[in-house]
Amino acid sequence: MTEKTPGPAKAGGLDAAPFLDVDPLLDDRGTRIIVCCGSGGVGKTTTAAALGVRAAERGRRVVVLTIDPARRLAQSMGIDALDNTPRKVDGIKGSDGGELHAMMLDMKRTFDEIVEAHAEPARARAILENPFYQSLSAGFAGTQEYMAMEKLGQLRARDEWDLIVVDTPPSRSALDFLDAPKRLGSFLDGKFIKLLMAPAKVGGRAGMKFLNVGMSMMSGTLGKLLGGQFLGDVQTFVAAMDTMFGGFRTRADATYRLLQAPGTAFLVVAAPERDALREAAYFVERLATEGMPLAGLVLNRVHGSGAGRLSAERARAAAENLDEGRMVDHGPGKTGGRGVPATSSEPSHSATAAASPARPPAAPEAAPTADATEEHSGTAGPETGPEAGTASENDPDIARLTAGLLRLHAERMRVLAREQHTRDRFTALHPEVPVTEVAALPGDVHDLAGLRAIGERLSSPRGRS
């Protein structure tokens, strides 16, 4: 994964977008929180980890908060234990005294800790044993988002790190985590919770008779719907949490304000695909609405080509010429031509693409030919010379190989064009958003060296390392 990948050669609309330089952002001591957000599967966690490594090696004292990392990525930072505490990552280079800590969020543990810290022991036990609480804390709707924000607030309050890099939960929508604290807050402030907490108190007041009737109907309905015991559990839970609710609300608000503060920078992460970039565009708009500071867009898995001036069409036509030259079997005057091929285009493509559930052919056909070409070129090479129309006739294996190279390139150019198109759409909508591109890697990241390489790509224009 450290191999050099050529950057995109085609100049396109993206050049209009300013380059997002992450180094000044990481070096600025005023940057205290970086939030990586984006839709699922775009490399958010990897980006967060790579930023953490880079910042630490540039002298920052960093903690990376990951939500749900792939196992091997977690291992690459040495955190395979899910114990909800930041652990120091070994192997960080750099002479500026930087350090990297990493942790994985355990939502249930985080919730439990809040309860333990804010309620007296007897009450805490009552809450922790409540079945409703146990389900809620184990991760239903919104809990993960809320706990991620809670943990972020805690880490910030500890003030042991001068930079916190957060990866956001894999929500059904990338926007969910922004809403979670508010949603919980509005729920806690709502009438419903008051009803659950103290139906007797509300109903007992004079002049509330009408409401009282309504309330008992609600309670009755809910009781019927949920089963009396469940409603009882909920009420017990709510009552037990009563004293803590104020604290929840205050902290949710504080975390929300923290996200709006100047020390925070949001990075929207995306891949150059339609859905991911659409989500990214929504996010950019949403952050603006919320007054949250956007640093820019990280575009992962961008493909490039060092042979960008050879178009897909020309490469394909050339490949067909080579095929023809081979098929007519030494027929003169054919190979150099650029006429319309008689055969249908891309035979090998559709053939392999259509491969059924069975594995596609392992393509070993080229292997034996390798030896054959070895002999050929050893003798034939110097003699044949560079005249057009001779090479492919004399050496069908080289012709086949070259046709393969050309087809591969044609495919690559098609991908490039599509990526360019989706990026251009984003840039047209949000020309002000700085962008950094990270070239696609052939494999996944498994170690610090891999994360370091991603960091290199993040911080260099057009994803080159």
Next chain:
Amino acid sequence: MSRLQVVSGKGGTGKTTVAAALALALATEGKRTLLVEVEGRQGIAQLFETEALPYEERKIAVAPGGGEVFALAIDAERALLDYLQMFYKLGGAGRALRKLGAIDFATTIAPGVRDVLLTGKACEAVRRRERDGRPVYDHVVMDAPPTGRITRFLNVNDEVAGLARIGPIHNQAQAVMKVLKSPETAVHLVTLLEEMPVQETADGVAELRAAGLPVGRVVVNMVRPHVLDAAAVRAASGGHREAIARALASAGVPGGAALVEPLLDEAAEHARRVELERDQRAVLDGLGLPAYELPYLGDGADIAGLYRLAKELRRQGVGAA
């Protein structure tokens, strides 16, 4: 084939596209399928290039041979109100509940209620019958939450049945669980031939099996053709650069010599990917599950691509008795 087809997969693997293609494939030859969305993202509407789907079953596509695909974006809040209406004839009280925040509470905060409603609505569509007893939908395809959450999502009814030990919610939860754990249901996991999605697929399969949920197939998505393998690339870079340059020239590529190096770079990258994919395939083979395999759509997943994938699924046996 199972009546309820649940499609999950890691983010970015194209599970919505696969679910839509599956719904199309199952609808061929006069069948009727319902494609259900549960995450409120309007991914189906975007895929079929129509306006946002309301909370109602609406025909969105016609399949070859006269079949129909209906779509429904399930809204938990509406589903709850429907449900209350159906069982309690609440009328205006539903609005009052909403005003109080009870609906909000039930659908966003209360553990599991949301997921109970979503799975419940899908199961209801599976069971629904015409007057003459025929099922309204031959198949229901669900674009489900991602692999990391799918087991919990489908299993929520077990948990809720434990929390609410009596009452209609309890009964509803148990009824849903009965459908989900029966052979009437198949849970498919979409993956790419990349390490992380494959790992998540393996974990997902283990979790589903442990929960007693019926695992269907692995759907290997975005499979790209293998044009060259590592041996060919080694051969190419091993002293044949000049010969390749000549071949390029003979094929009418101007300035071929300067292109040899970048083309070989691209080939080397391709060869590495081929090898990595082979490893990932071996991991998937180890799961012992049947698979569907879908090609990479170079131009992105638009409607034409969707029909192409559906055709491909048919070819691989979807919809065959």
